[in-house]
Amino acid sequence: MSDTIVKSNADAPPRFFEAEAAGLAWLADAGGARVVRVVHVEPGSIELERIHTGRPQVRAAREFGSALAVTHDAGAAAFGAPPHGWNGPLFIGRRPLSAAHESTWGGFYARERVLPYLELAIESGGVGRGQASIVRQACEEVAAGVFDDDDPPSRIHGDLWNGNVLWSPTGVVLIDPAAHGGHRETDLAMLALFGCPYLDEIVEGYEQTHPLRPGWRERIPLHQLHPLAVHAAGYGRGYGDALADAAARVIALADATRR
Template sequence: MSDRDWHERLAALGLEIVGEPRALAGGDIAEVSRLETRQGAVVAKRDDPRTLAAEADGLRALREAGSALIVPEVIALDDDLLVMEALDAGGRRDGARLGEGLRELHGVVGETHGWPRDNRCGPTPQRNTPCADGRVFQREQRLLALGRACLERGSLERTTFAALERIARGLEAWLPDAPPRLVHGDLWSGNVLYTPRGPAIIDPAVYYHYPEVDLAMLTLFGHPGEAFFEAYWDGGAPDDWPRRERLFQLYPLLNHLLLFGGGYRGAVERTIAELA
């Protein structure tokens, strides 16, 4: 979008730009810019209207949860344009506060696993059809949905998909059903910001499910630190946490395999072998 277009679009929403728009990382999926306005700094994102509506819905849900985590405020949603509060990085990395805030967020309990609307995990459509049983939701809406997509694209061997299907069909044998908790849904380290006001979370793909899906995503490509886990568990991790961690890492690994190809096939195969 040209500078003139930015000025016109934001002026129609009651915002007056001062200075030049600055493109932000993430523009490979959507057009994202930071803009200084007389009303304060904002981040504006252009994308498919349904995708932006789902993101705005998720941001509002995270803010309404009332946790100590900072979530950008949605300022305006206008068709293919989402305008939200800009957050500044540069704060102290505080794993304990992140853990405490995430524990508070996961304290919000829903009626069913899933969400009233579908959304996206990165650019991948994410099905959130509500389900009373968390095992069924994980099997049908996460593991098998992504596994079939990878199989159809040729990214997953049929023997590997068969092993994945056996794991998915066997969840009831070891994973207890649990109350559905509000989760961010795509909580990799790039969606955590340490601001001067404290830890913040951005770019959600929210739904209700097992809270460990957020923890497993945080540890998939990094580690939030011992202080984080001490604050989050507040008394010790469940005995089967290592198995849950590997289980809930399968979905994002399948998503990466679907998006980026064979470089993630080995990680998917190893995780399936560990769970078999």
């Protein structure tokens, strides 16, 4: 078996694989969580080291959590900032992901990470009009800064669902990022969305390196608005239902926060 794997697609959007390589390099430069090594990239293809996977382990989960905190702490130039030195397009999956350079998180997150995919989800039928109204109301709360804090932009993976977390015999390796400057809780919320082995142990390791702000678990639906909107745009009404439910929880949390 070859020590590398090649992903290729002649129909991929321009600079698609180059964007993946840039994101991986930026995350690797943080010196935290291990990411898959890029062997070669060119238009239409990328060659990566082959990761031999094993069973998830508690120790590896804690070590990954601690390393992920180091990655986040490496920071980014702004909320929405692309990997340093990359001036090309960004993607989440095959969908475009906008770049931004904002100093506050809430406005960036609502405008650039939720609302664009909500519109796509409405067009595809993944979100109904009534559901869309709830999501827009939640976005208004987020954009108003209800959930803004003093945490600086983190260097996040951006698409950290379980499928992009590989458990190798020597520890966790990350693949397929949508890397940009964001909020550290967004990566953790993505891990929770589709379930990740030993998530509690990952969080334990994370907090040993960087304690999370109180109430982060209650804010998980807030940080899941983006991935749920992306999935509602492409995978149907079930995700639209989940998106509307998360938005309702965000509205309720915003009300409680103001009291």
